[in-house]
Amino acid sequence: MQSTDQRLLELPFADEPPPQLHQAVTALVRAKAIVDRLAQGGLEDRALAAKFGQLGGEDGTSFFKETFPFCGRWDPLGASDLRNVPLDLTMGHSWRWHPEHVAQEKRAALLERFLSCTDGTERAVVCWIVPLGLFLAHEGKNRIEFLRSEGATHYPALTTPYDYPAPDRLALIQVPGPHGDEWWAVLDQDSIEPLRYPEWSLPILTAYGVSTTKGWPEDYPPYATVRQEVDERSRRNFRPLGEAPVSLKDLQAKEVKAAEEVSTSLMDLPGVRLKRGWKRAMATLVATVMVAILVVQPPLHEISILSAGLGGALTIVVFLFGEILAVPRASKPKSWQV
Structure with a gap:
């Protein structure tokens, strides 16, 4: 909706959102302004502002990135241009001064200056979240509350459009x-x-x-x-x-x-280990058999007995250390997973 304010410059008007979304954005902008004032107030006011995530007040862009999901990489949707921006949809941040700080006799001149400023260091700059119809004051954020208090409905600003997921x-x-x-x-x-x-x-x-x-x-x-x-x-x-x-x-x-079945050994399972005494006993058995066969060279029937013992030991080793079990991948130690 375009303003009939005769004080406005001949600039294109920024598009506004549908009525229901317009109402929601306007309510958000008003609430943010109230909480910003609380964040600059006394101890109790600041504590109340903190409950809304506004410890010291935030500018519009920081507030938007922290509050809304999936802001993306914050890349402009297109080129910036000068527009008349609706103040009721613009989120400012009066962190340095408030409307009451301006003397009555200076207000008209300051209002005229802000409504006619289109270049130079005082030019306002806003980020326009186009799909939401929300404007975030970037440069000139302190003037928003003052302009509203003086009855202005729009103000000139260099507007950069940004997208938001549908x-x-x-x-x-x-x-x-x-x-x-x-x-x-x-x-x-x-x-x-x-x-x-x-x-x-x-x-x-x-x-x-x-x-x-x-x-x-x-x-x-x-x-x-x-x-x-x-x-x-x-x-x-x-x-x-x-x-x-x-x-x-x-x-x-x-x-x-993690639910896939993978092969593992008994000794790979969490919390399973072979006691030191059994390790020594198995090593001693294998060493004794090998020495008996290679050095002592016992008769054939004794070799059969020793071979059976060696085979039993090898069977135990395979049972303990061979990957003969199937377990969920999540149950297998990470050092063994591939």
Whole structure:
């Protein structure tokens, strides 16, 4: 919807999302502005902001990358251009100054300056998540709240478009947990990420048209396996843009491989070992037989007895160390797996 504000420059207007998504994005922008103020407030306000993952407040791009799944490599969708950007869909970040910091007699001049600035160091720059209709102020993020407080509906900004996965490529999984529901996002029925702050992202993703499944799907790898992989990455300080998301297909392949039967010996099994006394006894038996045959050269009937003893010893060795057992691959020590 284009503004009728006569103060606006003759620039193209950025496209806006459908009504339901527009409403959800507007609510997100308002809530983010409120929490930003809390993050700059007193001890109790900052504690409340921390509950929403806003320890010291975050700019729009950092907030988006941390809150929404599958942001990708953050490559522009196309060239940047100057547009009139809707303020109700723009996420700012008043980290340096707030509207009340501007004296009343200076407000009109500052408003005019911001609404006419199209170049130079004061030019605003925004990242436009086109499919979601969300604008993230990058340069000029402090002015957003001031412009809203002065009744402006749009403002000029150098706008860079970015893509986001289509809703039919995404799926939301709701899993009951010990401390409330846990939410996961799946891309192309393969990549999976937890929603770190579902209270922020769920209303947008739902309005965007992403479907929700309640309960862990039976055709997925076990929930504990996925959780373990995600936790392992978290311990390695995993960041969404620093490593590929967890792949359900890769985990399923690992599960299948772990269930394969492989050959092993009794001595390869975890926790199985031969006592030292038996090792000595077997070595002594073999050595005695060999010495008796090669050095003493006993009569033929005694050689038969010694050979039987040697054969028995070899049978025991084969039983203990030969790979005559079949076990699941996961049960075999990793040092022996190929």
